[in-house]
Amino acid sequence: MTVEEVVVDDGVMTFSARTATRLAVCPGCGTVSGRVHGGYRRRLADVAVSGHRTVIDLLVRRFICPTQECDRRTFVEQVDGLTERFARRTASLHRTLEKIALALAGRPAARLAAHLSIPTSPNSLLRLLRKLPDEPVGTAPRVLGVDDFAFKKGHVYGTIILDMETGERVDVLPDRTAETLTAWLRAHPGAEIVCRDRASAYAEAVRTACPDATQVADRFHIWKNLCEAVEKCVLAHRACLTEPTEAPGSVAPNAEDSGTDLPVPAGLEGLRAVQRRERHAAVHALFGKGVGISAIAEALGLDRKTVRRYAHAAAPEDLPVGTGKRGNRVQPYLGFLHQRWNEGYTDAVRLCGEIRTLGYRGSERTVRRHLQTLRASGQTAPTVGQELTVRQATRLLTSHPDHLDENGTLQLKDLLARCPELDGVADCVRAFAEMMTERRGQDLADWLEQAKATGFPSLSSLARGLRQDFEAVTGIKRDGYGRAGFDLLRLQILHAD
Known part of the structure; x- marks a missing residue:
């Protein structure tokens, strides 16, 4: 391609160019042709140059196909990496807008594109997303990961399916019901291990569609369940969260x-x-x-x-x-x-x-x-004791001791001294963390008895739930996977970097 002229007018940089080849390959039959039928000019939008909106005014030629049997009598030459049939954008600009649309979808992507001097409409960006290839899923991965994500937190949820061995996203489902996942698993057999959270719907779907598959619970959701149970234990003893004043005789x-x-x-x-x-x-x-x-x-x-x-x-x-x-x-x-x-x-x-x-x-x-x-x-104002919030106290109880600074360690020590009942909760947390970190699923039965012995209803409830999901919990996997945001979102998730 030869550039003949560059003109900047009203913020638009126009490159006038023409192709420099003498021959072209027919896209129908692959025959090389040197017979020119005619030519015309194409205007292609390109990525911005120095903040200027860029247009390539390209003179292309139409060739005659010499093969009589070919369905194409004439064809237009294409420049590799620059032009495509019927395209009004260069391949580089097309890829750039695809990436912006994948990251931001419609209106936000259009605003960013305008700021980058490559203006386009939200609808055009959404059309780019819908044209992305949706490769059909064959058999399910050997190690399948299933997790939910929120379209609207607390109201509407979907399901993301992953290949846990490669980390690749496999598919996205519009809800998190057992029926939808069951239908997907039956349509895509082959899963031998299913890594999931502790949702009963997912457990039921795997048992129905893949009865021979091994179910494995992920550490994130198990630890999250434990933290929620500990928070309820702290709420039951919230009166212990305030440090006693130094002047008990003062009038509060x-x-x-x-x-x-x-x-x-x-x-x-x-x-x-x-x-x-x-x-x-x-x-x-x-x-x-x-x-x-x-x-x-x-x-x-x-x-x-x-x-x-x-x-x-x-x-x-x-x-x-x-x-x-x-x-x-x-x-x-x-x-x-x-x-x-x-x-x-x-x-x-x-x-x-x-x-x-x-x-x-x-x-x-x-x-x-x-x-x-x-x-x-008429007396001296009392010293106000420092008060921990329920969330702060829960964090102290569920954090690794090495991750607490000196002040946090002292706060935890004082809390357990004021409330000996929470000492048993702390022991449960430590024992569970060691069991989960060292992958000692065989010790879960002993821990369930320890949790029940604390007398806290929330820990007892957690123990009952873990006992019902015993096999999946004893096969704890390393990490969970979650995504939050169906049509366009599914493509955004599957094609994101």
Whole structure:
């Protein structure tokens, strides 16, 4: 190809060029021809040059095919790596737009392309995606990986299927039901080992379609189940998360203003437990008959999220309980306020201004109400004990000791000293981590008894679930695989780098 002229006009760089070959190969019969029938100019969009939108104005020739039996009487020469039949973009620009569309899909990809001086429409990018080859799947891989991902988290999920030996994506399914996966496995036989999470739908599908396949649970989901059980154990002892104050004889601020835990009478807690059991039974009675979440919520007068929480809990004990705490924006700044109070600074307006510089977003009235309690006591403000959140305490219990810094190690030691009941939970976590890291699935039966012996309902519930999925759990695999986002998303997943 010979470039004859380069013109830049109104932000567009135009390359005027012509082909420099004398011969061309007929794409129909493969015969070389040197007989020129005519020519015409093609305008091809190309990748940007120095921020300018680029167009190649190319003069191409039409040749006559010398073979009488060939269906093509004439044909147009093509430049390898530059032109294709009927294309208005160069091969390089086509590949670039494909990669952008795979990463960002429609509108976001169009905005980025415009910024890169290769403007195109969202619909054009989506058409590029739909033209990507969808290679048919033959037999299933020997070691098959199955996991779910969210189209819309908490609402709509799909299933991704992987070849665990090569890491390649095999297929994407529109939902995560047992029926869909069963149909896929029957249409693509050959799986000998299936690595999956602990979803009952996947387990049922594999048992139905591949009864001879070995099912293996992945470590990520098993560890996630354990962390969720530990979090419920911590919630049951949330009163132990606050460090005791150094001055127990001091008058503490009003609980309502400080945000500290409010004691719940035993009778009231009993009523709440009864209410949880009644609601759980009512939700499951309807859910078991196939009634939808929205219909149950309307029938029982509950929020949809509440109904979903009850429907997904196997037992009332598996439901997360409240923290028993009344939130207060001044709570994170009590240590600073008490320190300044003891230094002699008692003006509410000034103290409110100081904690605003630290990030306080509450009202001055809240600060004044808290200080009134200190002023009425006539005593020194107590030292505010550091409080761990439930999530922070769960992280301390489930983290590897070598991954905790000095402060985290000290916090964990103090937590276990304040709450000996959680010491058994920590022992369970350590034993489970060692068993999973060293692949000692044969020790699972002993661990299930250890978890049951702690007396925590959440750990007992986890032990029951693991016992039902015993064979898959004892064959723990190394890692899980998850993806989150069907038509275009499926192609994006299968063709992504």
